[in-house]
Amino acid sequence: MAIVFRQETFRDDFTYRNSPENIRRFPFPFPDDNYMYSVNMEPHVKGAAGTVFENLIDVDEHYISEMADRALVLKADPLRYQALPHMMQAQWDTLELLMEQQAAGYPEHFTLEKNGDRWRWINRPLGIDDTFTFGDLTTLPMEPLEYISRQTQGDITIVDQRDNNLWMDAGMVTTQADWSLDFDVGMNFMEWHGPVPLAHQQGVFERALKFLLNMQLGKPIRRYNWTMTINPRLDTSPENYPKWGKDRTTVTPENVGDKVHLRVEVQTLWRLPRSNALLFVIRCYLMNMSELVTVPKWANRFHRVLGSLPTELVDYKGITRYRDVTVEWLSKYDDGAPTSAGTFPD
Amino acid sequence: MLVEPIKSRPVYKGITVDPRARRHIFVLEGEGANALLEQKDKLTPAILAETDILYVARGSVGRGYEEALAALDAGSDWTAPTVETLLFRLKVVLGSADMGTRLYIAGTEGFIGQAMQIALDAGMDYSAIPTEHRGSLARRVQCVHCKGITENVTTSPFTCTHCGLSLFVRDHYSRRIGAFQGVIIDAEEPGNVPEPEELYL
Numbered sequence A: 001m002a003i004v005f006r007q008e009t010f011r012d013d014f015t016y017r018n019s020p021e022n023i024r025r026f027p028f029p030f031p032d033d034n035y036m037y038s039v040n041m042e043p044h045v046k047g048a049a050g051t052v053f054e055n056l057i058d059v060d061e062h063y064i065s066e067m068a069d070r071a072l073v074l075k076a077d078p079l080r081y082q083a084l085p086h087m088m089q090a091q092w093d094t095l096e097l098l099m100e101q102q103a104a105g106y107p108e109h110f111t112l113e114k115n116g117d118r119w120r121w122i123n124r125p126l127g128i129d130d131t132f133t134f135g136d137l138t139t140l141p142m143e144p145l146e147y148i149s150r151q152t153q154g155d156i157t158i159v160d161q162r163d164n165n166l167w168m169d170a171g172m173v174t175t176q177a178d179w180s181l182d183f184d185v186g187m188n189f190m191e192w193h194g195p196v197p198l199a200h201q202q203g204v205f206e207r208a209l210k211f212l213l214n215m216q217l218g219k220p221i222r223r224y225n226w227t228m229t230i231n232p233r234l235d236t237s238p239e240n241y242p243k244w245g246k247d248r249t250t251v252t253p254e255n256v257g258d259k260v261h262l263r264v265e266v267q268t269l270w271r272l273p274r275s276n277a278l279l280f281v282i283r284c285y286l287m288n289m290s291e292l293v294t295v296p297k298w299a300n301r302f303h304r305v306l307g308s309l310p311t312e313l314v315d316y317k318g319i320t321r322y323r324d325v326t327v328e329w330l331s332k333y334d335d336g337a338p339t340s341a342g343t344f345p346d
Numbered sequence B: 001m002l003v004e005p006i007k008s009r010p011v012y013k014g015i016t017v018d019p020r021a022r023r024h025i026f027v028l029e030g031e032g033a034n035a036l037l038e039q040k041d042k043l044t045p046a047i048l049a050e051t052d053i054l055y056v057a058r059g060s061v062g063r064g065y066e067e068a069l070a071a072l073d074a075g076s077d078w079t080a081p082t083v084e085t086l087l088f089r090l091k092v093v094l095g096s097a098d099m100g101t102r103l104y105i106a107g108t109e110g111f112i113g114q115a116m117q118i119a120l121d122a123g124m125d126y127s128a129i130p131t132e133h134r135g136s137l138a139r140r141v142q143c144v145h146c147k148g149i150t151e152n153v154t155t156s157p158f159t160c161t162h163c164g165l166s167l168f169v170r171d172h173y174s175r176r177i178g179a180f181q182g183v184i185i186d187a188e189e190p191g192n193v194p195e196p197e198e199l200y201l
Helices: A018-023 A063-076 A085-107 A145-150 A204-213 A242-251 A295-309 A311-314 A320-331 B030-037 B045-049 B065-073 B083-095 B109-123
Strands: A082-085 A110-115 A119-122 A128-133 A155-162 A166-170 A221-230 A261-271 A278-288 B023-029 B049-058 B077-079 B101-107 B130-131 B139-143 B149-153 B166-174 B181-182
Touching: A085 A110, A085 A145, A085 A155, A085 A278, A128 A204, A145 A155, A145 A166, A166 A204, A166 B077, A221 A242, A221 A320, A242 A320, A242 B181, A261 A320, A295 A320, A311 A320, B023 B030, B023 B083, B023 B139, B030 B049, B030 B101, B045 B049, B049 B065, B049 B083, B065 B077, B065 B181, B077 B083, B083 B109, B101 B109, B109 B130, B109 B139, B139 B166, B149 B181
Parallel strands: B023 B049, B023 B101, B049 B077, B101 B130, B139 B181
Antiparallel strands: A082 A166, A110 A119, A119 A128, A155 A166, A155 A278, A221 A261, A261 A278, B139 B149, B166 B181
16 A cells, blocks of 8 residues: 655654554554663564564655655755765665665555666655666766665664674764764774763673674664654754754643654664675654553553653653653553553554 | 773773884874883884884973984984874875884874874774873864864863854764764753863863
């Protein structure tokens, strides 16, 4: 069934909203009524229809508007796209994977035709129909990673594997939760996770790195991350913090439902075939509190998660100013009943 | 000493002369001169004959080391007037250096970072370059907003010398940029800037 794409904004007048159907498929990340870090990785396999795991690269009703927002970010700040020179093979790997997955999942919207190295890519939502030679840079209007990441929801980074470590050597990052690709490009796994509190002491990153180094082709994995954002703003970059920082002071008991958003990242990781690099797709989903409480189980659980969050994490996630008012608002929707197992709506 | 557990910050393990190297290039700033001078006993005439010293004083600190370095009688010994001129010469020197060359860097963290950038651009592997921190704890900081770099930052917050925003120094270091990350401190409450603290003297 063809997706009905919404026309909406992630800045200025913030017209972004989720349709009722899209709320039901939101990747609610909390399996329990409280939260702590864990190496929460699981195989990235197809899930039920009506979930974001129906296809391995998810395309939803926000596709066209998210791509328009990315183009605006890049126009203002081209440094959001970076690729070190040795990553070209991994760029082509990434282009192939994202074209194949989107074409397989949404044949009514995307088509990939391969005739040897001569490929034709049709992206109907964005009105693109390009023919190019795979591996020949001169046949694309821009580098392969930039080309395909302007047509894929989610931030994309490619990490090189060498010296028993992972190195963030390329990426397109315009929908990030307060980290700078320009600053982090070239860093290894421990370095780019440097600012994260608590998890280092718990050995989370050592275990995660060991796991990732052993990832195999054809066996992608996924994990969740989450934070909160005021207004449905995709670009909460440190670069633009002077623009969005003030938003955090605008929350009142009256506007919590519209302004306060749960921001969930579904991170999928894939071994790439030719370069042996790893592809990280960091897909951001936003849902405001009014939308969230339309699912009673989520209203109960999120109220409890947010209320019991350790102070260090409250500060790190930048939600200190509006946590209490949000918990208070949510309390009206928590009926005190036990929540059912799993993350999906009842 | 630099003891904070900052995961992204390089570890400056100290310099020991590598007797297997065929050529030694010492890049020294201010009190970094001591990193070489204190190894006099390891500096045989054969090693010294293949040693190049590029030195720059650091403001009023480190004056007087020129004579001590000259007294080593190294193969070459040059005192740069500024960090910038030293880095320019280093780029040329590394461009013609061969495989047996060992580069050593000592001085403040900002200086090490800048010399390391030149070395990385020349294709050297950072893990093969001995470094030693000497002198001030001043930090080199890149403004994450305008990307401008401010040298010798000793306080947090400080004012970006490029865009004028008040920045706090995040404990996050980029080797590629050779700097810590500076982030606006009053984005949420414009104008509410705490008094600067001398954290990195």
